Amino acid sequence: MRALRYEGPDKGVCLSQSAPEPTCQPGWAIVRPTRVGIGAMERAITAHPNGLAPITLGHEFVGIVKHIEHTGAHGDRAAQFAARRVVGSMNIVCQQCDMCRSGLSSHCRKRRVLGLTGVDGCFADAVAVPLNNLHLVPDELDDDAAVFTEPLSAAVQAAQQIRIEDKPFVTVLGDGVVGHLCAQVLTRLNASVRIIGQHQHKLDLAEKWGVQHRLASEIGRRADQDVVIDCTGTSSGLELAMQLVRPRGKIVLKSSALPTEAQPCVDFRILVEREIELIGSRCGPIPEALSLLANKQVDVVSLITRRSKLDDGETALRTALDPEQIKVLMDV
16 A cells, blocks of 8 residues: 655655555545645655654545444444545544544544654545544535645634724734635634735735735734634744734634744733633534535635645655645645
């Protein structure tokens, strides 16, 4: 089986032609990915190999269920997914700890992450995923759109963590995929949104969605924004967010990228002095993201800047590191 794997800091990422087939335990399914997306997590691992255990990369996928291992307890769900097209959540949870029992399974005490910790990912000919993680893809939704479900769910999560009333002023920092998706989702919710970034050609995409956009070098720091959503994952992004948000405003940190390098210390005194609320935000609701995509309420296809194949996966990962790129997809 082919699999694009991280083999440790010495070997880095390489394509294996003889990776072991995934094993399927009760309540899990084997999915054959058809299209996958390279996200911030995979870019960070590629750019800065670290001490992670060897693992198959990838957490954004759309694919077809090929096999289900189930007992009587999983019969109905198994029948629902057999041979169907699916997407899935990256968080694999125990369903037994206090967090899971209280409805906060995304914070499971034993959480594993597809393609990062403990579970091989989807950059392969086959991937094992719990049935509870899978969601059916509507027939009207093609693979190009469906593969954006996971990053779009993260944008939906950010919107759900803040209160949108009286048309607040919202600034989104970062002109990557999640930044553009956050800007679109928040615009739909009657916020006055602008997106700030470093690359004019990326920001120009926002014109078709009616979203204001400016280069970071051209904006003032007047501390007048009700909400700033920082999608940069950098200390400089957080510092800029603190300069832009008004007293008693909110900053949402919207980045799940791995640490890639030593970051300068951030002076948090401004958070105290202006009583700013700092909110962490991670993964979000897959069904809501699928609904937005199926109803064509967000534009994701415009974010695709390069296509590749799994056989050229090593090159595709390096291409995804190029700041000129927004979203690189691979066919499996």
